[in-house]
Amino acid sequence: MSLTDTKIFPEAMPATFDPGRALALARNTLQIEADAIIALKNRISDDAGDPFAQAVSLLLTCSGRVIVSGIGKSGHIARKFAATLASTGTPALFIHPAEAAHGDLGMVTEDDAFIAISNSGETAELMAVVPIIKRMGASLIAMTGNDASALAQLTTVHLNVGVEQEACPLNLAPTASTTVTLAMGDALAVALLDARGFREDDFARSHPGGALGRRLLTHVRDVMRNGEAIPAVTANVSLATALLEISHKGIAMTAVVDDQFYAIGVFTDGDLRRLIEQIQDFTKLTIADVMNANPRTIGADQLAVDAVHMMEQYRINQLLVTDTDGKLVGALHIHDLTRAKVI
Numbered sequence: 001m002s003l004t005d006t007k008i009f010p011e012a013m014p015a016t017f018d019p020g021r022a023l024a025l026a027r028n029t030l031q032i033e034a035d036a037i038i039a040l041k042n043r044i045s046d047d048a049g050d051p052f053a054q055a056v057s058l059l060l061t062c063s064g065r066v067i068v069s070g071i072g073k074s075g076h077i078a079r080k081f082a083a084t085l086a087s088t089g090t091p092a093l094f095i096h097p098a099e100a101a102h103g104d105l106g107m108v109t110e111d112d113a114f115i116a117i118s119n120s121g122e123t124a125e126l127m128a129v130v131p132i133i134k135r136m137g138a139s140l141i142a143m144t145g146n147d148a149s150a151l152a153q154l155t156t157v158h159l160n161v162g163v164e165q166e167a168c169p170l171n172l173a174p175t176a177s178t179t180v181t182l183a184m185g186d187a188l189a190v191a192l193l194d195a196r197g198f199r200e201d202d203f204a205r206s207h208p209g210g211a212l213g214r215r216l217l218t219h220v221r222d223v224m225r226n227g228e229a230i231p232a233v234t235a236n237v238s239l240a241t242a243l244l245e246i247s248h249k250g251i252a253m254t255a256v257v258d259d260q261f262y263a264i265g266v267f268t269d270g271d272l273r274r275l276i277e278q279i280q281d282f283t284k285l286t287i288a289d290v291m292n293a294n295p296r297t298i299g300a301d302q303l304a305v306d307a308v309h310m311m312e313q314y315r316i317n318q319l320l321v322t323d324t325d326g327k328l329v330g331a332l333h334i335h336d337l338t339r340a341k342v343i
Contacts, residue, residue, distance in 0.1 A: 029167040036163040036176040055157045064111030066092040073174040074117040081185035089198040097125035110137035119177045121149020221300035223340045224330035235288040242287040251333040253318045256291045263328045265291030297322045304342045
């Protein structure tokens with residue numbers, strides 16, 4: 001028999017899908033994992049000496065980075081934990097323990113804090129590097145499901161993330177155990193960001209490509225029309241001339257300025273539609289006759305999201321941008337904010 005004839009895998013078992021059983025298993029899985037998280041919550045005491053408080057204190061005083069490590073499913077949780085820490089004000093990175101044993105251990109310094117994640121607490125790849133890290137002088141935190149494990153005994157702080165049972169019907173696949181470990185990591189990250197005074201603008205700086213980053217980092221000057229793109233006329237021009245300016249600049253309005261370019265009024269397409277209902281002969285009108293005096297304005301250094309709030313509050317689609325003295329420096333249309341993905 002040739003190698004190609006050899007069956008590497010057994011034949012697929014016939015499908016016996018039972019919707020009722022699947023729904024029952026789903027509810028049971030969620031219940032087991034919810035109970036495991038509640039048990040984890042109850043394990044954290046109000047004592048200042050609680051291991052959780054010790055871990056937060058250790059990480060807050062770390063002058064280097066937080067290194068998170070794990071293998072298998074614990075490795076996936078470790079990666080997510082490191083990413084959450086890094087995005088919430090605690091410099092962190094993930095190191096694979098097998099790679100650490102083959103050179104990546106050089107990334108770790110005595111100023112760092114090392115978090116080892118292993119449900120059994122006996123993972124060979126971690127046990128090969130943790131003693132070396134301890135000799136370096138780096139702080140050590142373990143997250144395991146066994147207080148008596150070798151890993152728990154080696155570390156400065158041990159966080160027990162043990163569960164009574166996995167959600168897997170065979171009680172084999174990491175399910176509830178990975179859920180509570182993920183939750184413990186989130187709890188640490190939240191406690192740390194609060195202790196550091198981490199706020200929305202800090203989060204935005206580490207997420208400039210996200211929606212929140214754009215909302216908190218984009219200023220009016222970044223999206224406004226400026227220079228020749230600003231629709232503007234002086235108060236003495238005819239209404240017809242002002243309408244040509246509106247048409248040419250393409251944002252459905254024009255600013256009205258004085259000789260020093262101070263904003264003294266605005267005229268929009270909406271104003272024109274309302275005017276048509278009242279007046280038939282426009283030939284003798286100047287823009288000063290029909291403009292809205294004291295227009296809504298915003299400063300160039302204000303956040304673009306503030307412009308969104310003003311437009312929503314006053315139910316308008318355009319804003320004039322002025323400096324602190326009231327001189328016109330730009331114009332803003334709601335479409336500019338949409339294109340910049342501020343809305």
